[in-house]
Amino acid sequence: KAGVTQTPRYLIKTRGQQVTLSCSPISGHRSVSWYQQTPGQGLQFLFEYFSETQRNKGNFPGRFSGRQFSNSRSEMNVSTLELGDSALYLCASSLEPAGSNTEAFFGQGTRLTVV
């Protein structure tokens, strides 16, 4: 069974540009959550999508947005990139919506560098 697939693995962008990251969950999983990981802040929750609906959003500015398609694949978009957006972006998929007893499995991440 294939795991969570994130593309691209590495990305270099210039300040002010926008970027779109993609995540394909484990087959059969309908929930996709996105996280940002930085050395200073650790792993921080961005948002969760289930059945094409955003269920939860973390404390990030509106420049961070996402969506989920009918096949459960999800995309995350960051507009007007800032240097501080440089991070490892991780997505995690789960069978059920995030909540008690839900196991989440991570993809390999997309390493975004903003220059």
Next chain:
Amino acid sequence: QKEVEQNSGPLSVPEGAIASLNCTYSDRGSQSFFWYRQYSGKSPELIMFIYSNGDKEDGRFTAQLNKASQYVSLLIRDSQPSDSATYLCAAYNAGNMLTFGGGTRLMVKP
């Protein structure tokens, strides 16, 4: 105060010893707790989860939960150099967001 707190370490143990990793949480509404292992440059990998008070064993790993003290721990028996990694504790908060601690870096020395 972060919702999930861990000592950043590094925690250094000799090969074959028991490594004890600890985590405290502030949201009394949290019901389930997860331990992830993350090797440098890699993504987090789920090791164990625990929902009930007490111990849960899986191979060399034992998770312990004490809801009254809001404390979760992970014991690794017979530690191996390959166990050297950062261990992340996570819990769902009342808003159903999986919240992570900062991680504890474990070093197992041969």
